[in-house]
Amino acid sequence: MCDSHSSPKPPGWSPELDQLQKQLDRRRFLSRTAMGLGSIALGSLMGNTLLGKSICKIATEDASLSLEQEILQAIPHLLPKAKRVVYLFMSGGPSQFETFDYKPKLLDMFGQPLPDSVRQGQRLTGMSAGQAILPVVPSIYKFNQYGQSNTWVSELLPHTAQVVDDLCIIKSVHSEAINHDPAITFFQTGNQLPGRPSIGSWISYGLGTDNQNLPSFIVLVSKNAVKDQPLYARLWGNGFLASEHQGVQFRAGKDPVLFLDNPEGYDGEDREEMLQSLKELNTYQNEVNKDPEVDARIAQYEMAYRMQTSIPDVMSVKDEPDEVFELYGPDSRDSGTYAANCILARKLLEKDVKFVQLYHQGWDHHGGLPAGMAKQCKDTDQATAALIKDLKRRGLLEDTLVIWGGEFGRTVYSQGKLFPDNYGRDHHPRNFTMWMAGAGVKAGFSYGETDDFSYNIVKDPVHVHDFQATLLHILGIDHERFTYKYQGRRFRLTDVHGHVIKELLS
Amino acid sequence: MLLDISNFLGRLHPVLVHLPIGFLVVLAAFDLFSYSKRFKYLQAVLPLLTLFSFVAAVLAAVFGYLLSLEGDYPQQLLANHRNGGWLLLISTGCIAVIFYTSLRKRRHIPPVFQSSGFLLLLFLTVYVGHQGGNLTHGEDYLSWDLLQEKKRPRPDSLSAVLVYEDLIQPLLIKRCSQCHRDSKRKGQLSVRTIADLIKGGKTGPAVVPGKPGESELMHRILLDPSDKKFMPTDGKTPLTKDETALLNWWIEKGKAAVEIQVGSLPDTSKIRQIAAVTFGFGQTSGTFSQAESGRSKYTDVPVQIDTLAIRQLRKEGFYVRILLHDPVLLDITLPPGHQGAWLSAEQAFGKLAKHVLWLNLSSSNLNEQHLKGIIACSNLEKLRLDKNPVGDSLYVLLKPLHHLEALNISETSVTAAGEELLQQLPGLKRIYRRQTGVRTQF
Numbered sequence: 001m002c003d004s005h006s007s008p009k010p011p012g013w014s015p016e017l018d019q020l021q022k023q024l025d026r027r028r029f030l031s032r033t034a035m036g037l038g039s040i041a042l043g044s045l046m047g048n049t050l051l052g053k054s055i056c057k058i059a060t061e062d063a064s065l066s067l068e069q070e071i072l073q074a075i076p077h078l079l080p081k082a083k084r085v086v087y088l089f090m091s092g093g094p095s096q097f098e099t100f101d102y103k104p105k106l107l108d109m110f111g112q113p114l115p116d117s118v119r120q121g122q123r124l125t126g127m128s129a130g131q132a133i134l135p136v137v138p139s140i141y142k143f144n145q146y147g148q149s150n151t152w153v154s155e156l157l158p159h160t161a162q163v164v165d166d167l168c169i170i171k172s173v174h175s176e177a178i179n180h181d182p183a184i185t186f187f188q189t190g191n192q193l194p195g196r197p198s199i200g201s202w203i204s205y206g207l208g209t210d211n212q213n214l215p216s217f218i219v220l221v222s223k224n225a226v227k228d229q230p231l232y233a234r235l236w237g238n239g240f241l242a243s244e245h246q247g248v249q250f251r252a253g254k255d256p257v258l259f260l261d262n263p264e265g266y267d268g269e270d271r272e273e274m275l276q277s278l279k280e281l282n283t284y285q286n287e288v289n290k291d292p293e294v295d296a297r298i299a300q301y302e303m304a305y306r307m308q309t310s311i312p313d314v315m316s317v318k319d320e321p322d323e324v325f326e327l328y329g330p331d332s333r334d335s336g337t338y339a340a341n342c343i344l345a346r347k348l349l350e351k352d353v354k355f356v357q358l359y360h361q362g363w364d365h366h367g368g369l370p371a372g373m374a375k376q377c378k379d380t381d382q383a384t385a386a387l388i389k390d391l392k393r394r395g396l397l398e399d400t401l402v403i404w405g406g407e408f409g410r411t412v413y414s415q416g417k418l419f420p421d422n423y424g425r426d427h428h429p430r431n432f433t434m435w436m437a438g439a440g441v442k443a444g445f446s447y448g449e450t451d452d453f454s455y456n457i458v459k460d461p462v463h464v465h466d467f468q469a470t471l472l473h474i475l476g477i478d479h480e481r482f483t484y485k486y487q488g489r490r491f492r493l494t495d496v497h498g499h500v501i502k503e504l505l506s
Numbered sequence: 507m508l509l510d511i512s513n514f515l516g517r518l519h520p521v522l523v524h525l526p527i528g529f530l531v532v533l534a535a536f537d538l539f540s541y542s543k544r545f546k547y548l549q550a551v552l553p554l555l556t557l558f559s560f561v562a563a564v565l566a567a568v569f570g571y572l573l574s575l576e577g578d579y580p581q582q583l584l585a586n587h588r589n590g591g592w593l594l595l596i597s598t599g600c601i602a603v604i605f606y607t608s609l610r611k612r613r614h615i616p617p618v619f620q621s622s623g624f625l626l627l628l629f630l631t632v633y634v635g636h637q638g639g640n641l642t643h644g645e646d647y648l649s650w651d652l653l654q655e656k657k658r659p660r661p662d663s664l665s666a667v668l669v670y671e672d673l674i675q676p677l678l679i680k681r682c683s684q685c686h687r688d689s690k691r692k693g694q695l696s697v698r699t700i701a702d703l704i705k706g707g708k709t710g711p712a713v714v715p716g717k718p719g720e721s722e723l724m725h726r727i728l729l730d731p732s733d734k735k736f737m738p739t740d741g742k743t744p745l746t747k748d749e750t751a752l753l754n755w756w757i758e759k760g761k762a763a764v765e766i767q768v769g770s771l772p773d774t775s776k777i778r779q780i781a782a783v784t785f786g787f788g789q790t791s792g793t794f795s796q797a798e799s800g801r802s803k804y805t806d807v808p809v810q811i812d813t814l815a816i817r818q819l820r821k822e823g824f825y826v827r828i829l830l831h832d833p834v835l836l837d838i839t840l841p842p843g844h845q846g847a848w849l850s851a852e853q854a855f856g857k858l859a860k861h862v863l864w865l866n867l868s869s870s871n872l873n874e875q876h877l878k879g880i881i882a883c884s885n886l887e888k889l890r891l892d893k894n895p896v897g898d899s900l901y902v903l904l905k906p907l908h909h910l911e912a913l914n915i916s917e918t919s920v921t922a923a924g925e926e927l928l929q930q931l932p933g934l935k936r937i938y939r940r941q942t943g944v945r946t947q948f
Contacts, residue, residue: 079830079863083837210825210839352825352839395914395938398888399864476829 075206076476081440081506082401083210085203085471086345086356088384090376091184092229092363095410095425096433096454097139098373101171102152105452106138106412114413118453125178127366127415128426134413136453137423140370149444156377159385166388166397168441168504172448172457175408175429175464180229180364183407183429187464188235190493197239197484199468200355202493204245205238205484206477210352213310215248215303217355218348223252223336224379226362226372236357240486242296244303247357250344252336256315260307268308275305314347327390329382339383346390349400363406366415367424388437397438401474405434412453431457434467440474442506465498473500516572520642523566523635529559530598530631534624541617552620553605559627560598567595579641580689587637594630601627645689660785667781669766670700674756677749678703681738700762715762718754727753748780779832804885807833807860815854822847822854835863835885842869842893845876852879859883868914869893874903885909892916892938898924901931908933916940 097103114134128134143152147165160167177183182192189196197205200217209216219236236247250256262268279298286294317335324343325332332339338360345356360380365372384404391397409432410425431450437443449459462470469479472493479498483490533555539545540552570591574584601623608615639648661667678697685692686707695707703713703723712723726737727745738744745753755777760766768781811834816826824847825839836858840848848855848870859882867877872894880886886907891900897919904910910933915925917940925939 076829076831079835083827083864210827393916393938393940395890395892395912395916395940398912398914398936398938 075482077478077481078473078476080476081474082399082438083475084349084352084354084356084396084400085200085403085475086349086387086400087199087358087403088380088387088405089184089187089357089359090363090380090404090406091231091359091361092180092365093183093406093408093410093427093432094363094376095365095369095373096171096431096450097410097412097425098141098156098369099154099377100152100169100433100435101409101450101454102143102154103138103412103452103454104143106136109136110138111135111418114453114455118412118451118455120456122430123178124411125427128411128413131415134411135418136412137414137418137425140421140423141373147444149446151444151446154377156373157381159382163385163388163437165444166392166437167435167445168437168443169433169435169446170448170462170467170504171433171446171450172431172460173405173409173434173462173464173467174431174457178408178427178429180407180427181232183427184235187407189239190465190468190495194232194234195239196491197241197245197493198236198247199471199493200236200247200357201238201241201245202472202482203355203475203477205241206482207354207475210354213306214314214348214351214353215244215307216353217245217247218353218357219247219249220341220344220356220358221249221251222338222341222358222360222379224331224334224338225360225376229361229364231359231361235359240491241484242292244296244299247355250311250315252340256311257307260304260311262308271305271308275301314351315344317343317347324390328386331379332383332386338380339386342383342387346387346394346396349391349396350394365410365424366426368422369410369424370422391438399439401439401441401471402437403434403471404436406432408432409454412455428455430455431461436504440506441504445504447501447504460501460503462501463497465494466501469494469498469500470504474505512572513576515569516574516576519566519569519573520638522562522569523638526559526562526566526594526598527631527635529555529562530624530627533559534628537621537624553602553609556598556602556605560595560602563595563598567591583637583641583645583689587634587641590630590634590637594627594634597623597627597630640689644687646687664768664778664782664785667768667785668764669756669760669768669777670762670764673752673768673777673781673784677752681745681749685739700764703762713757713762716758718757721757724750724754724757748783751776752780804833804835807835807885809833811861812854812857815857818854819851819858822851824851829863834861836861837864837866838862839866840870843871845871848872848876855879856882860885862886864888866890867894871895873897874899877903880904881906883907888912890914891918894918896920898927900924901927904928904931907931910934912936912938914938 097106112135114136119134123129139154142155144155144161145151146153146161149165151164151167151169153161153164175183175186177186177192185194186192188198190199198217200219204216207216217236221231233249236249238244238246248257251258255261262271278301282294282298282301286298317340320343328339328343330339331337332343334340335344338358341358345358348356360376362372363376388397388402391400391402408427408429411428413426414423415426416424431448431454447460448457448462450456451458472479472482479492479494479500483492485491533552536545536548536552536555540548570588574588604615604623636648658668658671661672667673682697684690686695686697688696688698691707693707693709695712696702697712700713704711704715706712706722710722712721714720718724723737726735727750729736731744736744756762756766768777816836819826819838823841823844825837825841827837827839829835829837838855838858848867856879859879862883863885865880865883865886865888868890869892872891874896877891877896880889881903884907887909889904889907889910889912892914893916895918896915898921900915900918900920901924904913910931913928913931913934913936915928916938920928920939925937928934928937
């Protein structure tokens with residue numbers, strides 16, 4: 001410390017940083033000496049005077065052990081039904097009234113105030129809590145029964161209605177959060193506050209990858225949606241898991257994955273060599289401070305390099321026949337739309353990407369709901385149904401699970417003024433509708449019941465954590481035993497909650 | 507406060523006793539040495555050493571008395587130690603007095619008397635020391651039985667594991683014998699031998715062979731942990747589910763007998779599981795029910811999997827994913843266009859055939875001739891052969907696969923007639939045969 005008083009300080013010198021560096025050095029010194037002594041002892045135990053050689057031996061033995069460890073390790077805890085998931089996230093909170101939860105009795109109650117016996121004093125958002133009257137509003141759109149299962153589906157979803165016998169519809173999902181950000185964070189990470197890993201990251205961490213040339217968790221966001229509510233990259237973030245498990249967003253246009261292409265003016269000829277040297281440096285660094293993030297960084301560089309060749313191939317739809325574009329609808333030729341993303345999702349699933357998540361925003365209809373819902377459904381209905389048909393005919397629905405749903409539902413009463421042909425609906429977390437389809441779930445099946453106002457669940461509630469537990473179960477994971485220890489606590493996707501809903505399983 | 511000090515000093519007793527022990531041993535040794543001419547001068551220090559020994563013995567005795575006030579010791583053992591201690595103390599005192607009187611009166615003590623006196627002291631020291639050791643470490647810590655006991659070697663395979671000897675007895679010793687041992691017998695129970703268990707304690711037999719419901723041991727460990735009678739008591743870690751299951755099985759199915767081999771009686775999958783985990787013999791983890799359900803459904807899957815074969819497949823480029831651990835079931839995918847890899851891995855694949863549950867061989871230009879190997883996949887449930895030059899004779903190949911549920915033959919040469927034939931496969935539920943946009947689905 002003495003010389004720091006006398007000698008001139010470099011720019012940016014701060015006493016705190018200086019102190020920190022000194023501590024770090026001391027700690028590193030101690031850990032390195034301890035390790036050094038340990039390896040010397042080990043070397044002599046193994047009767048090998050060449051220290052480097054003995055360490056090499058241990059390292060290779062480790063690598064060959066990993067298969068036995070893999071066989072012994074706990075995951076999958078049970079026989080999986082699905083090996084891939086595509087999650088169609090309808091961000092904003094689609095109304096259950098205009099889609100799947102048919103409530104004919106409301107037709108006679110148009111404009112009448114919501115009975116207190118139904119609301120039971122439950123909280124409302126600040127947006128409608130001040131309303132003098134909460135007028136009941138039925139769906140302006142008609143419902144019909146479809147398929148062998150005679151399932152009621154709204155006229156807004158004519159294509160989904162065609163595949164209704166493949167769906168496992170859950171009408172009794174309920175959440176704890178009443179506003180977008182906590183509700184969507186809760187759905188994606190099991191916690192309303194940001195910071196935990198997303199479902200896809202958990203699955204990537206637990207099950208690894210089946211295609212080494214693509215990330216195991218890929219995110220696609222529709223460009224053709226009303227972006228009234230924001231989406232944050234942390235929704236597909238890895239939280240405290242190693243960063244190679246974060247969702248990788250693929251975009252429409254010239255650069256599907258940002259920063260993946262070689263810079264302009266660089267032909268990339270010595271790219272592999274450069275990465276090799278970089279890896280050596282990183283490996284050296286890793287030997288020094290053993291930071292798991294260095295491993296993640298090495299893995300990501302290698303993945304990025306492989307993706308430089310795999311991405312153009314997977315993003316290109318020019319080999320798709322016209323019939324495919326016809327199936328997914330007119331939007332599907334315009335890359336970045338929901339329909340185009342659905343084709344892309346199918347291609348990624350074909351390549352055994354483990355978890356593909358689509359986001360389609362714009363379902364937040366506080367006002368102008370009839371027109372808004374019509375637009376949203378038109379943008380998504382055909383492609384959603386096409387994805388199911390396409391997966392099914394290719395035999396991929398055999399081991400792929402499709403999920404459709406938002407972060408909450410909407411209220412039975414109109415937010416704002418009620419007109420015969422126009423109304424809005426506020427957020428409603430107490431019950432809403434989702435569906436799953438494909439591997440592991442019953443087909444042509446409806447689960448859960450709501451009251452005549454679709455305001456409360458009367459039978460078979462499914463909490464967000466129950467949904468997450470069931471999803472993991474279908475992938476062969478026992479949600480109660482699937483933990484990651486971070487800062488002294490073992491975290492779970494379902495926290496300390498969640499029950500597998502056995503009735504949904506095929 | 508005073509009590510605290512006396513407690514504290516009392517606990518110094520085990521340290522302090524070594525002082526008189528040391529003196530007394532040196533005393534005897536010096537006496538022995540002094541028979542030699544070279545060490546005759548040692549005679550001169552013997553009286554002083556005896557005096558030191560006495561003073562040290564007094565101190566040790568006082569501290570020992572303080573320790574005995576804490577009262578955590580079995581009465582009989584304590585009495586032995588205390589009486590022996592008194593005897594040693596008095597003897598040392600007597601010898602010291604004799605020494606000093608004879609010194610003063612310039613009377614010579616015959617060496618034989620002197621030596622036998624010291625020998626007596628030495629003998630007493632060993633005796634009292636052993637009694638003291640019994641108090642702190644337990645009677646069986648250093649005993650004749652221990653010397654004769656043969657330690658069972660660690661079993662080297664799952665079939666060598668004996669239920670009582672390798673699992674139950676170590677469990678009882680680890681979890682119960684701190685209190686229920688021969689020397690302590692809380693509630694008059696000892697768990698040392700099966701006879702002890704059957705004899706039981708104050709509340710009756712701890713173990714009734716064949717009847718876990720009537721066994722007090724089971725009753726106690728299954729009580730609510732907050733119950734006063736719950737065992738292990740005093741907030742010690744309760745027995746785990748596995749341990750409880752193990753005891754229950756041993757009493758009920760094993761009739762609380764010795765030398766039962768794991769696997770020699772019916773319904774031992776749980777026990778095998780626990781034994782395998784205990785001794786680290788592979789292929790098991792997870793809870794029983796799941797393992798059992800897997801085992802009962804896939805009965806002909808070998809217990810051991812050939813890991814070399816898995817490694818070889820991976821080296822050839824296959825994706826080999828583990829679907830289940832007990833039994834080991836696999837999901838194997840051959841990346842498109844890897845016909846060569848399939849052919850060169852044929853032998854390795856054959857070794858894994860019974861483990862394969864899902865198999866994806868799409869787009870690798872394979873015909874029926876190449877695919878002979880899949881006949882051995884008797885547990886196969888899902889098979890993808892799409893985009894391969896296979897035809898209607900596929901039926902012959904797949905006929906033995908009774909568990910095949912889903913088959914993908916899109917873009918193959920299988921005709922409609924061939925598909926009809928395939929539908930007669932006994933287990934087949936779903937068949938996918940899409941030819942450029944035409945869908946056939948059942």
